[in-house]
Amino acid sequence: MEKFLALSQEKQATIRNAALACFARHGYEKTSINDIAVAAGISKASIFQYFGNKQALYQYLFDYCAAQMKQAYNTSALEETTDFFDRVWEASVMKVENLKKHPHIASFIASVAVEPTPELKSAIFSEANEKYIASLVLHERDYKKFRHPEDAELVFQMLMMLAKGMSVQLESGVDYDSMMKRHPARPRSPPQPLLEFRNILDMLKHNFYKEEYLP
Numbered sequence: 345m346e347k348f349l350a351l352s353q354e355k356q357a358t359i360r361n362a363a364l365a366c367f368a369r370h371g372y373e374k375t376s377i378n379d380i381a382v383a384a385g386i387s388k389a390s391i392f393q394y395f396g397n398k399q400a401l402y403q404y405l406f407d408y409c410a411a412q413m414k415q416a417y418n419t420s421a422l423e424e425t426t427d428f429f430d431r432v433w434e435a436s437v438m439k440v441e442n443l444k445k446h447p448h449i450a451s452f453i454a455s456v457a458v459e460p461t462p463e464l465k466s467a468i469f470s471e472a473n474e475k476y477i478a479s480l481v482l483h484e485r486d487y488k489k490f491r492h493p494e495d496a497e498l499v500f501q502m503l504m505m506l507a508k509g510m511s512v513q514l515e516s517g518v519d520y521d522s523m524m525k526r527h528p529a530r531p532r533s534p535p536q537p538l539l540e541f542r543n544i545l546d547m548l549k550h551n552f553y554k555e556e557y558l559p
Contacts (some may be wrong), residue, residue: 345404348394350429356559359384359394361448363405368451372402377448406456409449410473416442417480428496429545433504435481473503499548506544 395401414463443450
């Protein structure tokens with residue numbers, strides 16, 4: 345890894361994006377070091393020199409994607425948002441906008457979501473990842489708004505399952521440009537596909553919140 349990190353940022357990005365694209369297109373098992381080397385325009389020996397083996401390269405890519413995804417969230421803005429469901433909504437929009445900027449990461453995450461190898465799939469949807477997301481969107485003050493406070497974590501788990509399903513959809517070719525497209529007659533409204541998610545959040549809010557916390 346030291347030799348890889350010693351490369352210019354541009355060269356690192358070329359190799360990284362080539363590897364992300366190959367794994368996204370072919371999956372972990374069917375992707376070869378040669379595929380990545382050809383896509384990056386370097387030799388197989390260089391890949392081995394930089395990362396040692398395919399598994400180490402894959403782990404590096406996962407760690408890189410995880411760090412990029414964490415940077416997507418404006419934690420200060422989320423902290424200032426007082427409602428759980430609004431916080432989930434804002435975090436979701438931040439995530440989608442970040443993935444639009446990094447299509448290789450989006451495709452890679454989608455491919456991991458449908459990996460047949462359990463340990464690869466669990467890497468993305470790990471307990472540590474869920475705890476991090478929970479720390480962003482589910483705060484102590486949110487529990488009192490639920491008719492049954494224990495339902496707060498249940499709803500969070502439901503939303504995490506929905507997020508997993510959306511990640512699988514990415515593998516089917518969801519276009520982030522269309523995902524962020526707004527209705528021409530309502531330019532300030534949420535993007536149309538995300539509006540469906542907003543409607544789900546509103547439905548859950550009306551079913552689980554106490555009356556006094558409903559609009």
